[in-house]
Amino acid sequence: MSPVTPIVSAVYVAAFGLFAAFLTVRVILNRAKTGIQAGDGGNAQLAQAIRAHANLAEQVPLALLLIVLAEATGSPVGFIYTLGSLLVIARLANAWGLSRSLGPTPPRQAGAGLTVLVVVAASLLIFYRVLVAHSAVAGG
Numbered sequence: 001m002s003p004v005t006p007i008v009s010a011v012y013v014a015a016f017g018l019f020a021a022f023l024t025v026r027v028i029l030n031r032a033k034t035g036i037q038a039g040d041g042g043n044a045q046l047a048q049a050i051r052a053h054a055n056l057a058e059q060v061p062l063a064l065l066l067i068v069l070a071e072a073t074g075s076p077v078g079f080i081y082t083l084g085s086l087l088v089i090a091r092l093a094n095a096w097g098l099s100r101s102l103g104p105t106p107p108r109q110a111g112a113g114l115t116v117l118v119v120v121a122a123s124l125l126i127f128y129r130v131l132v133a134h135s136a137v138a139g140g
Contacts, residue, residue, distance in 0.1 A: 090114035
């Protein structure tokens, strides 16, 4: 297996970098507006902004790493676009749901479920690509 430069997934990584910056600025603006510099001070709007940012920081790095590795192991570009697009939809839904309520909301639940699906699909794709490549190199 020869490595592939992950150009397609790099676009998704860059897009999520901008999304993370946007969510960070939302937290900063909420902190400036409320004067709360640590924690959420019991302010629901600040808590929602903090949670939306933290949830992205918790979930996206692993998903992106898996998408990058799926592309680097030679997975079809269409799969990479699909995984990346699904992750974008999932995280936008999740952030929107968290912006509405800290409790369960359909967008938040859908976003969480779709994120898990992307992680599982990318993981299985990597296993498949590695096993197929290893089998070809081993002469099988």
